[in-house]
Amino acid sequence: MALPPDVHRYSWPVTFQLYDSMTHLTREFVPVVPGQVSIYHCGLTVQSAPHLGHIRKEVVFDVLRRWLTASGYTVKIVANVTDIDDKILRRSAEQGVEWYALAYRFELELHKAYQALGCLPPTYEPRATGHIPEMIELITLLIERGHAYVAEDGSGDVYFDVRSWPDYGRLSGQRVADMAPAEDSDPRGKRDPHDFALWKGRTDSSEPETASWNTPWGRGRPGWHLECSAMSGKYLGDEFDIHGGGLDLRFPHHENELAQSTAAGRPFARYWMHNAWVTAAGEKMSKSLGNGALVTEVTKQYPPRAVRFYLVAPHYRSSIEYSDTSLAEATTSLARIDSFLDRAHDLVGDTAPAAVLPAPFVAAMDDDLGTPAAVATIYTTVKAGNQALEAGGTEAVREAYAAVRAMLGVLGLDPLDPIWTDAAGPGADLEPVVDGLVKALLDQRQEARARKDYAAADAIRDSLGALGVQVEDTPQGPKWSVEH
């Protein structure tokens, strides 16, 4: 898919500040290679349909990517797909389908979900099962360096030796000694309970043959943490800029990735970026709690653009509460912006998004992706535009219109972005029919109004309204729109 035309490149002095969750500091963003940004964020384990919490991460990194692109960077963004793990195997066994078919089905659902919310596909989306040789290579290196060992119990498991790596715990600020002992975890052949699996030997013969691979340590399948180290290294190199994911990945997943990668002699990520949750009734939305709102369900109830707006408007490091009022409010708020855009378009016609973004918007985005202040700038611009509309200042209207579209574009919310307009739903071919019918009714209503028969005029407006067609009288005649 081509980059939407509204994502412009700018050449102002770049002063992007990014909060790094390893150092707990907001630091100026300095990429490894000037002018280029490499981002890796942990995708999803494709074992079930994505809920709002999952998709928030996609939206956050999509906004990051759009902002860096708008700032003049060439962005390479890689998000993995974990297509094999315990849960996938268990679920597929339960459902009597092949594990890879199950994983693939949910991978497609994930794609559908992020496209529905206007997320651009990553530069690349590697699958774990496609990178077994890279993983074997990495494990071999870790064993050679004395940071990993093959379990002595003959299971074929390979573990990372936590005690061999004093830096372990650096990302999450924890000391191994303080960590709660893993009560119920199976120690198998571990030297230390905190050691984690790089590779899982095939000990359960009921697992399908297709779910294991040959290695120097016998047949088995990859450990979750290792995958990401192998894939980020392959596509982004030994050192890259931003490593991201949900806050819950910080430990153990990212901690383990960091340990593996640095123990293998790689500098690894320069900045760690973690987004907060979507909560429901104050609690983290999660598969295990069963309180997840599926993306497919939510986008049936609310326009997908409004759902994205709801996810984009709060800061990415704040948790957001999922509720009908929040979604409904986001829908109304976005409608206010769209309504200005509509009215402005009637006056100024097709106008491209502005090439230069308003300074407060830029300052907000440069400050650790400050979308709340950025959205506030959109509103102030909309207000200025509405005022100009009242005053009849065409140039000012055009300016506001172009600025609003440019800002919305950075957030992936420009209504004229092909990602939204191409999504002509079922029944799109009936549009001319609907247009004609509504126009006929509105003509009748205008005639009634002309002879001051307001009862008849209002009756027509009411019956249209009952069908979801909003009628608004303007100096240029009646306008109508379909509410969602």
Added chain:
RNA sequence: GGUGGAGUGGCCGAGAGGCGAGGCAACGGACUGCACAUCCGUGCAUGCGUGUUCGCAUCCCGUCUCCACCUCCA
């Protein structure tokens, strides 16, 4: 037990020593046949308690409550 976050108006949600974003809802006014939209205006909030300061949502100390992570989790 360890680690990290959060408590702001009716609601959502920013800011981070002075001038308290923005939106939604509400109320008053303008415009309109009416309505919608829009514009103008009103509302005056920072868990609690000390302290620091000329001044503190913002800093210190204490305290209460909530959430998350500590090998399933975006």
